[in-house]
Ligand SMILES: Nc1ncnc2c1ncn2[C@@H]1O[C@H](COP(=O)(O)OP(=O)(O)OP(=O)(O)O)[C@@H](O)[C@H]1O
């Protein structure tokens with residue numbers, strides 16, 4: 001007969017039990033609570049049998065003593081059960097916390113590539129749903145199963161002392177129950193795996209619908225989204241019902257089996273009492289034990305399906321903790337307090353997948369303390385150059401050097417401290433204006449923040465708000481205009497005071513006047529910073545010290561605006577198409 005858990009599952013459970021390890025004292029206390037409770041519960045039927053026998057023999061003095069014993073036993077059972085529940089819930093909550101802590105630390109360490117391929121909902125589903133399932137099963141249910149197994153073992157020993165034929169009847173029903181829960185457990189495992197995948201899609205769909213609500217409304221696709229949501233909710237509902245049906249059928253079958261065995265017990269007990277081989281006192285104790293046995297076996301039946309659910313969740317949690325098979329972000333250990341800021345790309349080739357090369361044998365140098373612009377048609381690989389410089393992705397071939405040193409050798413802090421970026425679509429946190437701007441540099445002062453905000457013309461707007469710089473920005477700047485978001489992101493990057501500052505289309509949403517202010521701010525910084533600007537509007541970068549022209553991942557030109565306009569076909573085409581656009585608009 002195949003076991004309900006295989007070798008891999010045992011590995012998962014062992015790893016999971018490690019989470020109980022820090023709470024060994026609590027686990028030991030729980031264990032003793034359980035054992036005492038169990039002993040008392042096993043003694044109780046014997047006292048009860050005696051009480052009933054004394055009732056019939058009318059020995060009231062002895063009866064009152066026995067009733068006292070019964071009262072004290074039950075009182076202790078109640079107290080111990082309370083402690084047991086308290087310890088279970090404290091263990092469970094602590095394990096949930098530990099799992100969430102480990103998972104979040106892992107998520108934040110995952111390479112950017114993992115986030116390209118995983119849906120946000122999948123992370124949430126694992127972090128929320130799976131941890132709760134595992135913790136509840138690991139503490140409450142797994143420990144309860146251990147108690148039930150212990151109870152079954154002890155009761156078996158006791159009942160065999162009372163009557164061998166009656167005990168045999170009960171024991172014969174075990175294999176049947178075992179078969180039922182093995183079979184149902186396997187089915188539930190499969191269904192649980194499907195349920196977990198459905199949950200991923202459900203959370204992902206929900207998250208996308210909420211974050212994309214503006215697009216949904218403006219595209220007029222509310223109905224489509226509602227239908228998608230309902231389809232998933234219905235599938236989830238059906239899957240849950242299916243799982244419940246399997247558990248219920250298994251429970252009912254094992255209930256019926258135990259009823260049959262109890263029926264046989266009654267028949268045989270009647271015969272034994274008639275023959276004088278069993279007295280009423282033990283018969284009462286026996287029936288109480290057999291109902292405890294039935295209850296425990298029923299719980300074991302139930303736990304088997306819960307263990308299957310937990311195994312599915314455990315697999316998903318450890319899969320995340322093992323980084324989904326993604327290699328951890330690799331950094332060196334070189335710690336540099338100061339850098340000069342010269343950047344060099346040496347024969348860099350890179351593709352996001354295996355098939356397409358986005359950057360092809362790219363080599364260029366960006367001088368320190370200069371403003372360099374990167375231009376080129378959309379999809380040409382400009383943002384990818386920044387992604388590689390930030391070490392979000394590793395190049396397939398070649399090396400990226402800062403001050404002549406491969407960025408692979410820098411430790412993470414050095415790389416993140418010395419490079420700032422304002423993204424094409426900046427992300428703002430659900431925090432105050434001040435917190436959003438000062439978050440990356442705890443040494444930056446409020447005065448510096450205000451000076452920069454004045455320069456980029458956002459100060460007056462912030463001051464017009466009821467709480468000024470302490471006003472809370474909604475998630476991802478939902479209560480701000482595109483230009484305001486960009487300005488906050490620019491201020492944040494400036495305040496970080498990195499030697500290298502990257503702007504990826506960072507001024508596209510600004511009006512001409514503010515764009516001019518930002519341009520002036522950038523050029524005032526460039527005498528002691530390396531500034532690299534990606535821009536679609538060539539008019540905004542014609543003053544740059546150097547311009548790199550990128551086309552289909554290749555460097556097709558490098559020089560000043562006027563040199564490129566005379567000598568470079570791609571640049572000339574880009575410039576002319578921009579002029580045409582401007583003429584069309586005016
Ligand atoms: N995370 C990603 N996963 C897979 N492919 C990507 C990813 N990011 C970009 N690409 C692909 O790489 C190519 C270059 O993209 P990139 O964002 O570098 O272009 P770009 O020059 O910045 O374009 P734009 O001017 O429109 O911002 C595109 O074909 C794009 O589809």
Ligand SMILES: [Mg+2]
Pocket residue numbers: 382383384424504
């Ligand atoms: Mg881009």
